[in-house]
Amino acid sequence: MASIQQDIIQIVRQQAQLEHDPDPSANLISEAGIDSLMALRILASIEKNFDVRIPDDQLVNMTSVENIAQFIEKSRKA
Numbered sequence: 001m002a003s004i005q006q007d008i009i010q011i012v013r014q015q016a017q018l019e020h021d022p023d024p025s026a027n028l029i030s031e032a033g034i035d036s037l038m039a040l041r042i043l044a045s046i047e048k049n050f051d052v053r054i055p056d057d058q059l060v061n062m063t064s065v066e067n068i069a070q071f072i073e074k075s076r077k078a
Contacts, residue, residue, distance in 0.1 A: 004050075005066070005069045007049065007050075009021050009065055011042060011046055012032070015038065016033075016042065024065040024069075025064055027063045028042075040059075046068060050072050052071075052072055052075045
């Protein structure tokens with residue numbers, strides 16, 4: 001799962017133009033300063049990169065790199 005987290009971090013850094021890697025457990029919106037529109041763009045990039053679909057009802061749970069990585073892991077096992 002570490003490589004998934006690293007890939008997600010790179011996507012977040014690129015899309016949000018962050019200078020530093022976000023803490024994997026940090027809330028990306030409140031702690032990393034990413035607004036809701038940017039969060040949707042990041043999630044769209046993650047869906048494309050990992051070839052997964054994040055259902056609308058799960059978007060509210062995608063608040064940290066860890067949450068997103070866990071979702072991707074579960075999706076790959078399903």
